Amino acid sequence: MVRQLLYLFNQYLAAGVVGLTGITLSIIATFVVYHWELAKDREQFQQQSTVLVNELQRQLNSYTQLTRSVGSFLNSSEEVTRQEFQEFTSSLLPYYNGLLGLGWSKKVENQERSLYEQELKAQGLIYFKIHEHNPRGNQVVAGDRRVYFPITYIAPLYRWEDYIGWDAASDIKRLLSIEEAERIGVSISTPLVELENGKPGFVLYYPVFDSNNLAPQSLKHENPDTNTKFQGVVFGFYEVRTWIEKAISNLNLNGLDFYLYSLAEDQLGSALNKTAVNATDYFLIAYKSDSQSLTESPQVANLEAIENSTEQPSSLCRYSSEWEFCIRSLHTAQQELSLLVLPSSNRSISSWRSGTVLALGLLVTGSLVMYLLISQQATLKIESKNRELEELLQELQQTQLQLVQTEKMSSLGRLVAGVAHEINNPVSFISGNVEYARHHFQNLFDLLRLYQTEYPSPTPEIEAAIEDIDLDFIAEDLPKLLKSMKVGSERLREIVLSLRNFSRLDESTVKEVDIHRGIESTLMILAHRIKSQPHRPELQVTKDYGNLPLIECYAGQLNQVFMNIFANAIDALEDSIQLGQLKERSPMISIKTAQVDTEWITIQIADNGPGIRTDIQTRLFDPFFTTKPVGKGTGLGLSISYQIICEKHKGYLLCSSEEGNGTEFIIKLPIAMQVQRSFDEVKSCST
Template sequence: MVRQFLYLFKQYLAVGVVGLTGITLSIVATLVVDHWELAKDRERFQQQSTVLVNELQRQLHSYTQLTRSVGSFLKSPEKFTRQEFQEFTSSLLPYYDGLLGLGWSQKVENQERSLYEQQLQAQGLKDFQIREHNSKGNQVLARDRQVYFPTTYIEPLERWQDYIGWDAASDIKRLLSIEKAEHIGVSVSTPLVQLENGKPGFVLYYPVFGSNNLNPQSLERENPDANTKFQGVVFGFYEVRTWVEKAIGNLNLNGLDFYLYGLPEDQLDSALNKTAVSATDYFLIAYKAESQSLTESPQVANLEIIDNPVEQPQHLCRYSREWEFCIRSLHTAQQELSLLVLPASDHSISSWRSETVLALGLLVTVSLVMYLLISQQATLKVEGKNRELEELLQELHQTQLQLVQTEKMSSLGRLVAGVAHEINNPVSFISGNVEYANHHFQDLFDLIYLYQTQYPTPAPEIEAAIEDIDLDFIAEDLPKLLKSMKVGSERLQKIVLSLRNFSRLDESTVKEVDIHTGIESTLMILAHRIKSQPHRPELQVTKDYGNLPLIECYAGQLNQVFMNILANAIDALEDAIEEGKLKERSPMISIKTAQVDTEWITIQITDNGPGIKTDIQTRLFDPFFTTKPVGKGTGLGLSISYQIICEKHGGYLLCSSEEGNGTEFIIKLPIAMQVQRSFERKKQEGRGKKEGCLKGVKT
């Protein structure tokens, strides 16, 4: 019984391996797709949040700018009448959606109150008196105080006429904001206040200094300090709801909720971390995507999910596995508001793609397992065929990702070569025609100079045209411009040549090539990674090239080897800099080439990074082995490099590393490919990998 069980276990082991591998790959693919979906959702969420904040902020800036423009209007030295003020403001208001009104509040001292009221009554405001709102919302005569800020002018007048004479100083929030504007001399916004129409909103105040154009004539005094005296404020006011409605009117807020609070960004973040109740005390308005409407009810906010964030990128945007939110700041004239943005639904609702991938993966796996089971039943009678099938499945499993990587590099090479070819043609047109253009322009200038010699006194129209276009400057600058175009086109040609050298599609067979050209092309491809980055300095690359002959090789495949090794060196140096392991050392990569004898050359690529741990050095060239995090490395780069150097070219690939003192890769290549053919013969004799190629580590 036990023997039969072991026999069946051996027979169906391949089926189990394939089933387990299929399930594993399906799960991995599902996780990758789910991660991609989550990243895509986060990117869309951040983009929507940024557009929303920018539009809200743009509206606020436009309100502040309009108030400042009217203030500048009042600073003009001309005298303006009420009609001119009305025409000026009424012509601007239609272009600023959401701003309910604009007006002027004159600063009136207590001793000037009666005189000021008489003067304005004489100007046509028969019932003008300085008034204030009582607790019931009715208007009563202002109480005695040292200073008043009555509404003297307001637009649109037909809507706000009842508020002529209303004293802003009777509202402590408005008075403090006016005093702040007077003190700092710039626009200031009130905190949330009840507007003239009884709705919550904000009032923008812009201080006006100097002689006020709208003062009654009898109130103007001869004062040497009149140019610096505070005269009053221009004000504009808007409702919270109206402002938000105008800002989001043309936005796509599908799947987005947001909540507006009347406190700074850091304070909202602190309040949300402590308790959701404390944040609702400053709640202004919210937008719910489900109903596509705004609401002033703080109970709509579901803030319990934001107690324990697991990530905190910049701009206070945070993420966990199932939710995300952003806290963004809005500024309006010395007043800071905060916007809390949340997705309207869980990521799990939009995860159908990952579920589809899992279902397809499991379906394919089940289909493959069923096929193997049927095949296994048919091949139990033929043991030799069964062993051959098992070996084929195992080899397919081991080489599957390698073939994908090889095809990817081949496609990349074709793409690079195609792009380089397409770029080369127009660049050649430009480069070839610049010289002719230079000659043609010179001939034209010579002709113009000849005309100037023969006709030294041109007609006035011609002389004016010469002066308008600055002919002397054009004659001086145009050759320089053509020269710079020529230099630019030559640089483009060099870049195109490097791309073609790297792809080597025109050298898919064995040819004699210059190894240094391939290294330089690879370095140019990686130039963007070598240059300094915001988080690290530039990587220093030193080159010590020997006098090498042309060697027989597959140039494109060797370029892939250089790319893999140099990219690994850059990754190691970047990780070391981020972890602070380089200390006082400057990040450096050294490339050295030399001819060993008449048959061999060597290429040494060294970095001064953290080195490689001893216990993993022997596994560096194994397929799928990598020390990089998931998503950054496949474990195929060095494995493929080993195959290219050892099996394709009959060379040697070694790694020498000491933990903490950098890593060195040594490539040894034959000058002529007959050495590689000798390797093939040894491999056929069963001694290829042992004698034909050294794959290992020197310590």
């Protein structure tokens, strides 16, 4: 029961994986589309913010430029009359929406006040008198001060004529701004002040110097000889509301709220985080997209999202899952304002695209799962029929693996037998002579000790000892013993080295090797079979080695090929000797190597045995095919050799045999294994 459940689970696993993957991908795609829409909305929000800031800044720049132009006009003239000032400013004001007025305030020292009032009365201003700036409309006579800046000219005159004679120096904010303009010689804006009409706004001041030297007052301090005289200031003033209304009149502010503060950008960021000042104290005006109106009430600002955020606001727009805002700077004549832009409460993101993607993804996933389920039902019957065939195939594969393992063990057994046989003789040499060497050395040591005792002249005892041990014989025999031991140890070393070269246990990857060294190692392993046996003479091995370069190959596997071919040749020669087919010639194995060209080499291994019948030559490399008796061969030696040469080394393994005239195997190998051949060439590499 459990097995059936596991089988059904595996059968329907694909449909489940597809369904789960489809749903997951649909959800991911939905989130991707949603975030794309969110990013698009944020980009639009930032673009709207940028356009708004640019338009507000453009208006401010135009106000500053107009004030500077009038100041330049006064600087370039020796003396400007009231009529000339009115004509010049009246021609410019219509082109600057939002600027309420332009005027000229002359600098009047305290001792010159009465004279200046009489001078202007003589010019037609009968009621001209310098008085305190008082926006409430009560005219107050100016007190005793060092300097005055009364309004002398103003435009448009029909609107602001009643304000002629007002003293700007009576307002500390205006006085400080005028003094700053005189000091640095450029336009200066006041902080937020109450204008002549009682509305909040800003006054721009541009300093005017005499026409002989227009340098600012700062240069006068640096160079006392500079004849610079500060004449007064040109001023322009505008309401905050009027400026904002003119700037946004043609803008698309749908879904956008903004708040204007008389703070620098970094100060506003600090104020919003309540680390320094309270932003409400510096609030100027706000625009609400819901009502599409401006308001001076600070209570309309909904800044909870910003105040609760952990990020520090900056000039860049900031976003999170719950809030977004931008803080931008506005500059007007050395005065910095900050604009806080927020999405309005009715701003929403259209999510129909993400919903469509989710619906389509689920629909496609459901259709695909249904198709897989139907297809799976159709394949269940076919799989049940194939199951029996798969079990039979598995049994066959297991049998094949067992036979391959048997062949490996057979080769290993032959290898161990040969090594044991070859190691036996040198070990015998060493073990047979060690005792003699030890006895001789001991006698010599005894003699030397006795000689040292009786030195310097021999005594009868030494002479007797020399005669007893036959020192002359030892001197003659000891080199022979050492030579015999050396021969045995050298042979033992060669056998061990040959075993290592044959097995190549330390070379499991492709390396450049000497083919001749591998052949010699294999012959050394098979030396016990090549030597004469009681029932046959020694097999003659002839070698014709060419000048071969090092080739890239799997050395251990290639040695296995040599082992299989040499072993088959020895078996064939032994069978021929037993059958009496080699009475007229000696059994022989010939080896020839040569380099064909710059890419290939050949190895030819031939014997003068009975040869192979023509009808079975095409089956030599088939797995399990053998002509040997049962129990002597498995039929996998040449099959494995074929795979090693043709498939792993991309070479050729050819067999040329004529019945009664021996057999020759030709191995053709690439010098570099990157030599590639077509499929047809690989398929026919043994033909």
